[in-house]
Amino acid sequence: MKKRLVAVTMAAAMSAALLAGCGSSGTQTQENGAAETSAQASGNGEEAAGETAASGGENIVWAGWSGEEEASRDIFQRMMQTYRDETGNDVTWVGWTWADTAQQLLIRSQGGEQLDIAQVDIGIFNTVQQAGLLADLNEVLGEDYMKETFQQSTLDVGNVDGKQYGFPWSMASISMVYNPEILAEAGWEEVPTTLEEFEQCLADIKAMDPEIIPYAVSTKDDTCAGDFMPWLWTFGGSLYGEDGSVTVDSPEAVECVKWYQDMLGKGYIAMDVGRGDARQLFAQGKVAFYDDAVLAKGQAVSNGVAPEDVVNVCQAMLRPVKNEGDTPQSTMWGHMLVIFNSSEHKEAAAELAKTLVSDDVALEYFEENGMPPVTNSAAELDEVKNDPYLSTFSASTATARLEETARMTNASEIKSIITEELQYALLGQKTAEEAVAEMGSRMNSAQ
Amino acid sequence: MFRKTAGFRVFFWVSLVLIGAFVFLPLLWMINTALKPTTETFSLSFFTGPKTLDNIIGIITNPKIMTYLKNSLIVSFASSAMATLVSAFAGYSFSKFRYRGRKFVMGLFMMSQAFPQAILLLAIYVLMQKLGLLGSYWALVISYVVFTLPVGTWTLKSYFDQLPDSLIESAKIDGAGHMKILWRIVFPVTIPGMISIAIYGFVWSWNDLLYSMTLVTDSARKTLAPGLVMTFLGEGSTNWGMMMAASIVAAIPVTIIFVFLQRYFIQGLTAGAVKG
Numbered sequence: 001m002k003k004r005l006v007a008v009t010m011a012a013a014m015s016a017a018l019l020a021g022c023g024s025s026g027t028q029t030q031e032n033g034a035a036e037t038s039a040q041a042s043g044n045g046e047e048a049a050g051e052t053a054a055s056g057g058e059n060i061v062w063a064g065w066s067g068e069e070e071a072s073r074d075i076f077q078r079m080m081q082t083y084r085d086e087t088g089n090d091v092t093w094v095g096w097t098w099a100d101t102a103q104q105l106l107i108r109s110q111g112g113e114q115l116d117i118a119q120v121d122i123g124i125f126n127t128v129q130q131a132g133l134l135a136d137l138n139e140v141l142g143e144d145y146m147k148e149t150f151q152q153s154t155l156d157v158g159n160v161d162g163k164q165y166g167f168p169w170s171m172a173s174i175s176m177v178y179n180p181e182i183l184a185e186a187g188w189e190e191v192p193t194t195l196e197e198f199e200q201c202l203a204d205i206k207a208m209d210p211e212i213i214p215y216a217v218s219t220k221d222d223t224c225a226g227d228f229m230p231w232l233w234t235f236g237g238s239l240y241g242e243d244g245s246v247t248v249d250s251p252e253a254v255e256c257v258k259w260y261q262d263m264l265g266k267g268y269i270a271m272d273v274g275r276g277d278a279r280q281l282f283a284q285g286k287v288a289f290y291d292d293a294v295l296a297k298g299q300a301v302s303n304g305v306a307p308e309d310v311v312n313v314c315q316a317m318l319r320p321v322k323n324e325g326d327t328p329q330s331t332m333w334g335h336m337l338v339i340f341n342s343s344e345h346k347e348a349a350a351e352l353a354k355t356l357v358s359d360d361v362a363l364e365y366f367e368e369n370g371m372p373p374v375t376n377s378a379a380e381l382d383e384v385k386n387d388p389y390l391s392t393f394s395a396s397t398a399t400a401r402l403e404e405t406a407r408m409t410n411a412s413e414i415k416s417i418i419t420e421e422l423q424y425a426l427l428g429q430k431t432a433e434e435a436v437a438e439m440g441s442r443m444n445s446a447q
Numbered sequence: 448m449f450r451k452t453a454g455f456r457v458f459f460w461v462s463l464v465l466i467g468a469f470v471f472l473p474l475l476w477m478i479n480t481a482l483k484p485t486t487e488t489f490s491l492s493f494f495t496g497p498k499t500l501d502n503i504i505g506i507i508t509n510p511k512i513m514t515y516l517k518n519s520l521i522v523s524f525a526s527s528a529m530a531t532l533v534s535a536f537a538g539y540s541f542s543k544f545r546y547r548g549r550k551f552v553m554g555l556f557m558m559s560q561a562f563p564q565a566i567l568l569l570a571i572y573v574l575m576q577k578l579g580l581l582g583s584y585w586a587l588v589i590s591y592v593v594f595t596l597p598v599g600t601w602t603l604k605s606y607f608d609q610l611p612d613s614l615i616e617s618a619k620i621d622g623a624g625h626m627k628i629l630w631r632i633v634f635p636v637t638i639p640g641m642i643s644i645a646i647y648g649f650v651w652s653w654n655d656l657l658y659s660m661t662l663v664t665d666s667a668r669k670t671l672a673p674g675l676v677m678t679f680l681g682e683g684s685t686n687w688g689m690m691m692a693a694s695i696v697a698a699i700p701v702t703i704i705f706v707f708l709q710r711y712f713i714q715g716l717t718a719g720a721v722k723g
Contacts, residue, residue, distance in 0.1 A: 065682060066682070068677050069681040069682065070678070070681070071681065094664045095664070095677070096660060096664070096677065097660075097676055097677050097680055097681075098681065098682035099680075100660060104660070104661060107568065107569060107572055107661055108572075110569060110572075110573075111569070111572040111573045111576050112573065112576060113576060113581070121682075276681075276685045277489060280485075280488065280489065280685075281489055284486050284489075286489070304485065304486075
């Protein structure tokens with residue numbers, strides 16, 4: 001009897017759920033405003049798009065990740081509304097997490113789903129470009145427009161073999177940010193400019209408050225390798241030579257890894273800290289320095305710093321150099337827009353790209369989320385030109401380099417190798433020499 | 448079976464503590480993080496220091512999370528029910544009927560388990576796109592049924608193998624058709640096996656991230672796993688406190704189901720192995 005009761009209950013619950021599942025699939029209402037930021041543009045591709053297009057206009061699909069995130073969801077809605085108002089076209093947002101975007105773009109493209117324009121960052125641009133999915137923007141928007149609108153250095157990031165696949169949207173470099181209040185408490189009114197000064201500053205901060213992580217350089221996940229590269233360059237090393245051969249197994253790299261080990265031993269850096277962790281700790285006043293892009297300020301606000309206070313606790317600086325007169329190192333960072341070859345609405349997608357970099361929209365994005373505008377005209381706006389925080393990033397952007405893995409199809413694998421070997425060295429499981437030699441050997445095998 | 452010597456006892460308890468630590472420490476840490484204020488998220492305190500229910504309350508009162516939870520329940524119950532039913536029919540067919548190609552099809556069922564789910568995703572994505580099911584609950588339900596089917600079919604086949612053919616023959620002599628035999632005689636005595644497959648299918652659907660993130664991108668139909676990841680895991684930072692609180696909430700339905708039905712689950716999984 002008891003078994004029968006359980007069976008009947010289970011069958012009833014499952015049947016009810018099954019019927020609910022069937023019934024809801026096509027008629028689900030968009031509840032709680034959640035769907036407002038992410039309307040599904042699937043179904044039947046072009047037909048689905050056509051059905052929801054604004055009267056007489058086209059409906060394009062824009063994909064990415066920022067429109068999903070709490071910090072930028074609202075401004076993305078406003079950007080899309082501006083586009084609708086200005087062009088009479090409609091735009092549907094499809095989003096995933098930042099980490100899943102490359103994979104999802106490839107699946108969606110190969111599945112033949114409508115995909116017109118997407119947000120990509122420098123890290124995933126290469127993956128999407130090498131899949132042969134992207135349109136040459138010189139053909140879509142015209143080479144003259146591109147050259148008149150953007151600096152050549154930002155165009156170069158999205159240029160592969162003379163074809164312009166990336167439309168610069170927000171670009172700067174990943175440099176360093178610091179908390180001026182902590183530095184002042186430790187007796188530093190000026191930021192350190194050389195490694196020697198930097199180490200002294202870290203020592204002073206540690207002595208002042210042992211609870212503070214003086215420098216939250218990334219020691220885990222993908223960002224660990226990303227932070228390691230500019231330090232490797234600072235020490236005069238590199239991952240690859242000009243001919244593409246692996247050159248990481250060098251005295252310079254050993255010196256760099258030993259420097260990391262020394263910093264960890266003295267408690268200046270910490271294990272198990274990624275970029276996201278550093279941002280939160282920085283916002284809580286528990287980190288003095290860390291590496292980040294220009295969005296650091298916006299992240300500090302998102303993580304709890306009052307907007308009016310952020311200028312007091314978050315400032316940008318150039319990475320300290322080994323010897324006075326050396327060039328401060330930094331890596332290029334940024335978001336680009338790409339238009340897909342398969343899109344039947346390339347012109348409409350190009351219009352969206354133009355809307356997003358228009359002065360008004362770009363300025364609002366900068367002021368609200370700290371994303372730096374890239375057009376020549378926006379760079380001349382007073383709000384942008386007179387921002388000391390942004391100008392420091394601009395200074396480091398002038399000499400910023402693409403990550404050495406940026407154009408590699410197996411960038412993720414190489415970064416994992418670097419991270420793992422660096423972690424072995426930091427955990428004392430390998431000497432600096434062994435870690436660097438193994439790094440080189442594994443990178444050679446991965447080529 | 449084992450002589451309970453002092454050495455054995457030490458080995459037993461050390462092993463138990465070690466395995467227990469691996470299993471339970473992450474769970475305890477999850478609860479610990481969920482109860483910390485945001486400013487303490489990265490502190491190493493373990494159930495010491497300031498506590499708050501803000502994260503838990505924030506999750507329970509977040510309508511978006513509740514929508515994801517509802518979607519997960521719909522998809523998981525539906526896929527679990529379908530997978531159990533189809534597995535039962537398939538398992539019964541393999542067990543009690545003899546026809547050409549039977550063993551080949553059984554092999555195919557088993558072989559389908561060998562492919563990584565990520566590889567199958569592209570094919571399933573295209574299939575769903577062609578059928579116009581992308582973005583619907585159906586896309587997820589059908590995918591989950593596909594992944595539950597091989598294990599379900601083989602498990603239930605071994606269950607049906609234990610049923611004496613004479614029982615079915617007797618029913619036939621009494622004039623019962625195949626469907627009647629199934630519903631009145633076979634299914635009632637295989638309930639533990641069917642419940643174990645239902646739970647297996649439910650948990651599989653509940654925990655999936657890859658398929659639910661890919662096949663459904665509309666927030667209104669998103670399930671819990673991608674919903675949580677997309678809400679709390681950003682390019683810039685991760686809200687670990689809320690993420691952990693949401694994970695606790697997400698674990699509650701599965702835990703309740705398992706607690707109430709674990710007797711059948713264990714019975715179902717072991718019955719085929721020991722009978723006969």
